[in-house]
Amino acid sequence: MSIYSDAKYTDVPLEKKQELFDEVKADMRYDHQLYGCYECGICVAACPSARFYDFSPRVFAQVMAREDVDTFYELLNDSVWDCSQCFSCTRCPRQNNPGGIITIMREVAVNHGMQSAKDALKAYSRIIYKIMSTGTQVAPDMLQPDFFPDWGPDVKQVSDNLDVWRRCVPPETMHTTELAWDVSEKTRLELYMIWKLTGNLEMIEKIDEGIFMILEEVMEELLEENGYDIDDYENLLEEEEDE
Amino acid sequence: MLKKNVLVIGGGPAGLEAARGVADLGYPVKIIEKADRLGGMPILADYAALTPNMVNAEEAMGEMIQRIENDELIDICTSTEVIGVSGSSPEINVNLKGPEGEEHIQPGSVIVATGFKHFDPGKETQMYGYYEFDDVITLVDTEKMLKAGKFVRPSTGEPPKQVCFIQCVGSRDRQIGNAWCSKVCCGIASKEAIEIRHLLPDCKVFVFYIDMRMYGFWEDEIYWKAQEKYKVNFIRGIVTEVTKRGDQVVVKGEDTTMGRPMEVPMDVVILSVGMEPSEGTSRMAELFQLPLESHGYIESIGGALNTVVTSVPGIFVAGAAGGPADLEDSVSMGGAAALKAASYLRKTGLLAA
Numbered sequence: 001m002s003i004y005s006d007a008k009y010t011d012v013p014l015e016k017k018q019e020l021f022d023e024v025k026a027d028m029r030y031d032h033q034l035y036g037c038y039e040c041g042i043c044v045a046a047c048p049s050a051r052f053y054d055f056s057p058r059v060f061a062q063v064m065a066r067e068d069v070d071t072f073y074e075l076l077n078d079s080v081w082d083c084s085q086c087f088s089c090t091r092c093p094r095q096n097n098p099g100g101i102i103t104i105m106r107e108v109a110v111n112h113g114m115q116s117a118k119d120a121l122k123a124y125s126r127i128i129y130k131i132m133s134t135g136t137q138v139a140p141d142m143l144q145p146d147f148f149p150d151w152g153p154d155v156k157q158v159s160d161n162l163d164v165w166r167r168c169v170p171p172e173t174m175h176t177t178e179l180a181w182d183v184s185e186k187t188r189l190e191l192y193m194i195w196k197l198t199g200n201l202e203m204i205e206k207i208d209e210g211i212f213m214i215l216e217e218v219m220e221e222l223l224e225e226n227g228y229d230i231d232d233y234e235n236l237l238e239e240e241e242d243e
Numbered sequence: 244m245l246k247k248n249v250l251v252i253g254g255g256p257a258g259l260e261a262a263r264g265v266a267d268l269g270y271p272v273k274i275i276e277k278a279d280r281l282g283g284m285p286i287l288a289d290y291a292a293l294t295p296n297m298v299n300a301e302e303a304m305g306e307m308i309q310r311i312e313n314d315e316l317i318d319i320c321t322s323t324e325v326i327g328v329s330g331s332s333p334e335i336n337v338n339l340k341g342p343e344g345e346e347h348i349q350p351g352s353v354i355v356a357t358g359f360k361h362f363d364p365g366k367e368t369q370m371y372g373y374y375e376f377d378d379v380i381t382l383v384d385t386e387k388m389l390k391a392g393k394f395v396r397p398s399t400g401e402p403p404k405q406v407c408f409i410q411c412v413g414s415r416d417r418q419i420g421n422a423w424c425s426k427v428c429c430g431i432a433s434k435e436a437i438e439i440r441h442l443l444p445d446c447k448v449f450v451f452y453i454d455m456r457m458y459g460f461w462e463d464e465i466y467w468k469a470q471e472k473y474k475v476n477f478i479r480g481i482v483t484e485v486t487k488r489g490d491q492v493v494v495k496g497e498d499t500t501m502g503r504p505m506e507v508p509m510d511v512v513i514l515s516v517g518m519e520p521s522e523g524t525s526r527m528a529e530l531f532q533l534p535l536e537s538h539g540y541i542e543s544i545g546g547a548l549n550t551v552v553t554s555v556p557g558i559f560v561a562g563a564a565g566g567p568a569d570l571e572d573s574v575s576m577g578g579a580a581a582l583k584a585a586s587y588l589r590k591t592g593l594l595a596a
Contacts, residue, residue: 003449003478004498005506036470039479039500062500066476094467 002070009073017073023108024064024072024101033100037061043089043098055082057089057098064101080105081120113206125211128204133218135191136180140166189226192219196230247351248273248318249584250337252325252527255283256570257562257577258356259307264581265354266316270588273348274311275323275339277523281308283358285570291389292438293570294430295461300390328530332557333591351591352557352584353531355541356577357523359563362413362421362516371409371514372485376492378403379485379512381412382428385435394439394446396510398490403510406439407449407494408432409482414517414567415453423538425517426567429456432515433469440473449476449507451496480505485512517567524564531558540566551580557591559583 002010009017024030043057044050050057059079063071080102087099109117121128131137145156158165162177169175173182195201196219205212220230229235249265251258254276265272278287282304285293290300311317323341330336335353339346361383364373372379377398388394396403410432414425429452436448450469455477457466469475482496491508498505520539527533528541533553536542541560545552551559561580562573 001508003505003507004501004503006503036467036477059501065470065474066478067474068476 003068004071007070007074009070009077012073014069017069020076020108020112021067021069021072023111024104027104027107029100029104033097033104034061034064035094035096037065037096038094040093043092043096046088046091048086048088049082049084053079053082055079057083057102060098060101060105061092061096065096076105076109077114077116080109081116107203110203110207118207121207125208128208129211129215132191132195132200132204132215134179135183135187139177139179141177185222189222189228192223193228195219247333247349247588249352249354249581249588250275250348250350251354251356253283253356253358253523253562253564254278254281254319254321255356255358255562255573256285256304256307257358257564257568257573257580258283258354259304259311260574260577261354261356261561261581261584262317263307263311263314264578265585266311266314268581268585269316270585271316271318273318273320273350275320275325275341277322277324279322281311281319281321288361288383289387289390291386292434294427294434295465297434297437325527325530328532331555335557351588352559354551354559354561354577354580354584355524355527355531355533355553355564356561356573356580357527357564358521359518359524359567360521362425362519364412364514364516366413366419370484371412371482371512372487372492373514376485376487376512378492378510379514381514381516382408382431382435383516385439385513389435389438389442392442394442394511402443403446405447405449405507405509406511406513407451407482407507407509408436408513408515409494410450410452410515411481412514412516413519421517421519421538423517423567424456426456426572427569428515428517430461430465430569432513433457433461433465433475435513436475437465437469437473440469440475447476448473449478449509451478451480451482451494453479453481478505482512518563520564527564531555533558533560536566538566540564549583551576551583557584557587559587 039058039062041058047057049055060075063075083099083102085099089098127137130139140162143155144159148155166177167175176182201215204215223230248271251262251272251274254274258274259281262272262274280286285300285304292298293300293303320341323339325337326340327338335350337348337350339348364371364381378396380397395401410428413419414421414423414428432450436450439446439448455466470477478498480497480499482494484495486493488508491510492512493506493508494512496505524541528535533555534542541553541564543550543552543560543565544554551561553560559580561576562568
């Protein structure tokens with residue numbers, strides 16, 4: 001039972017909260033990111049997110065150090081996505097790393113397909129798709145007047161002749177409009193293997209099945225063309241080791 | 244032949260160190276103790292392990308006692324009290340009352356090491372229910388249990404699942420007239436919290452505090468250890484009241500760093516009671532006409548650079564008789580007082596050839 005009389009999520013069974021908490025604690029990074037907390041607030045003072053949101057890296061450190069499982073669950077739902085992961089908080093005198101704890105908590109939230117994680121990441125599905133399928137993020141053709149009206153009339157001029165403007169950039173690899181730069185097939189192949197082998201693709205499946213299916217199709221095609229079986233991990237690994 | 248010695252009043256850590264120091268310097272010393280044995284509070288109140296190093300209290304005090312026994316310069320008188328004082332240095336007349344009746348002595352110098360008493364948490368108000376609820380106990384009661392190698396709920400005899408300490412009970416409180424910090428309670432509570440977690444790994448332990456005052460090496464050796472290794476929950480916010488709910492006691496307070504109200508059921512509540520001048524200290528101040536400082540302890544007039552000198556020539560104070568003191572303070576003051584008392588004898592030429 002929470003120590004707070006204004007506790008939230010009292011309907012969620014303690015066992016569930018404990019399971020999630022234990023998963024965070026079991027992460028190999030955890031022990032090096034959290035010691036005790038003085039609750040001194042140096043991390044909050046350094047935190048850019050804390051200036052704009054009702055967010056406090058201190059609360060993460062103190063709640064985790066106290067092993068307050070109920071309040072941990074509140075944080076996992078309500079504030080874990082408010083951190084900008086800049087790690088300014090690592091100036092902690094106890095050598096805590098609240099940002100690092102948050103990284104682990106986010107992974108646990110995603111792996112459990114928590115609704116709050118889905119909601120928080122919804123707006124990023126286009127970026128996730130772009131990065132994971134092409135290896136680049138913002139593409140030149142995103143620069144359209146409709147998207148960025150606040151950028152003024154010059155945007156229209158650039159977007160109308162995007163191809164010409166891009167060809168003015170010296171490196172040939174940047175003569176692209178749909179991608180930020182040319183990504184070679186070999187690079188994409190390696191990226192797909194990394195997404196797959198590190199479990200990133202599985203994490204995407206937990207939070208956005210639509211994007212996952214599209215991504216898997218794109219990846220499968222390229223991998224198969226090159227003689228890899230996407231569902232055969234050992235085959236992917238062995239090929240890597242042979243090289 | 245007039246043979247003057249040093250009289251040490253009180254057989255606790257400060258007095259034992261003072262007596263040993265005087266004898267080591269080659270001067271005769273008489274140490275008197277009101278109780279029937281030496282050792283002072285750590286022994287009389289059944290402390291389990293000493294703060295901060297967690298050594299066995301009985302063994303550690305036993306070593307101190309052993310060092311003054313069998314020394315021909317040291318005369319040990321237990322069950323002995325000062326019942327009257329007259330005159331002043333170099334003619335201080337002290338009347339003692341011991342198991343063999345009354346005795347009149349003329350010490351050349353006196354070291355008052357009469358210590359403190361634990362604050363009685365039911366004295367002024369009963370908001371924490373010390374005399375009302377069996378499961379509300381003090382640091383001292385906890386020491387007794389830990390010394391016996393167990394920690395249970397007094398009401399049931401069963402091991403508790405959730406325990407808290409409430410800090411600053413009887414200290415730093417203008418309402419009850421004790422404006423001082425008792426210095427040791429933060430360390431002792433953290434030490435006991437470690438001991439409880441060690442005995443009962445499934446028991447959650449909270450410490451509700453105003454400030455954690457963990458000086459010097461107490462910081463990482465007890466405080467960090469309690470937090471990091473033993474996962475003791477230190478929460479800034481003092482409990483306002485303890486009430487009964489079912490077979491538990493409920494503490495109500497604010498978690499001030501979180502800005503959230505708390506209401507937590509506990510199996511045992513431990514009150515971190517502070518120090519007050521002991522009856523012996525007040526009595527000696529009266530008999531030797533030693534002025535008290537504003538908090539009621541024996542005043543030392545030397546400030547920070549001379550912690551043991553009183554305004555009465557030849558009379559020195561050591562340990563918690565002069566104000567809240569931890570063991571390190573007490574023993575250091577005992578040694579300093581021994582040196583000052585021996586110097587006093589030498590300078591006043593009172594030592595017999």
